[in-house]
Amino acid sequence: MKTLTTLGEFIFECQAEYPDATGALTSLFSSIRLAAKIVHREINKAGLADITGAFGETNAQGEEQQKLDVFANDKFKSALAARGVVCGIASEEEDHYVQFTDDHNMNGEYVVLMDPLDGSSNIDVNVSVGTIFSIYKRVSPKGTPVTMDDFLQPGKNQVAAGYVIYGSSTMLVYTTGNGVNGFTYDPSVGVFYLSHQNIETPKTGVIYSINEGGYERFPMGVKQYIKYCQESDPQTKRPYISRYIGSLVSDFHRNLIKGGIYMYPTTTTYPEGKLRLLYECNPIAFLAEQAGGRAIAANGVRILEIQPEALHQRVPFLVGSPLMVDKVEQFLKAFG
Secondary structure, three states: OOOHHHOHHHHHHHHHHHHOOOHHHHHEEEEEHHHHHHHHHHHHHHHOOOOOEEEEEEEEOOEEEEHHOOOOOOOOHHHHHHOEEEEEEOOOOOOOOOOOHHHHHOOEEEEEEEEEEEHHHHHHOOEEEEEEEEEEEEEOOOOOOOOOOEEEEEEEEOEEEEEEEEEOOEEEEOOOOOOOEEEEEOOOOEEEEEEEEEOOOOOOOEEEEEEEEEEEEHHHHHHHHHHHHOOOOOOHHOOOOOOOOOOOOHHHHHHHOOOOOOEEEEEEOOOOOOOHHHHHHHHHHHHHHHOOEEEEEEOEHHHHOOOOOOOEEEEEEEEHHHHHHHHHHHHHHHOO
């Protein structure tokens, strides 16, 4: 009989890889695990309880908040504040970063940046959504209030990142810089079990994910790459398959497992890109690279090298199997 390893057991076992570990990161992951269980429970009530639809306000980006956006944000914020290891958070749903000013929190080692519920507008139609999180060690002195500098760190400084996908099953996927592992939630016992150990994304794939409804607004290099994907070539298994859910976590998770590329380039509507560097692109890029993939901006710059300039900064984003990212980069250099 197969022995099942829980998320808690796995994290504890991996502490041996980090001689300087204090247990604080383990405690932080316990907070994320708890909040994910609560959000999972509420999402599975969609259609039965008054938790779907718009909340009636907009977030910092001017996007209409959904009721579950606010619920997920509150639950993750409360869970992260409870254990005294996090000194502050930044969230897509908050205008400014949040300081945790209790004495035990101000001595916390970490800050967390998050998109509490990615793709939340899909809840009303029962499509998979997710939570994305990014963890950094603070740069401000312990015992003092957290500062903006703690959050405006390049992605290469992340100590951990991951996502929770609430789909046909709920999974938590994370990395601490030593590979990518996935855990599937068993609601009958309330435990995440290791189900996808040492995930490695295929070198190439046959899936491209982009909102082709915006084709006329894409840069010429991206247009030419889409045409390339649609051309027939048995050697490269083209034409490729177009798959686009509209939830970053869902699209990325599928491509991570099966091989593919996800693209949200600059457009005439969003000349700086639409996805947020700190809450979406950095953590997903960290996961992609740890699984053997690549993540770049439209100018070919490695996402994890970008120095953030603002909390809600947007960037163009191309991520996935390395050979597919290489190819679209060639088109961008050739056509702009």
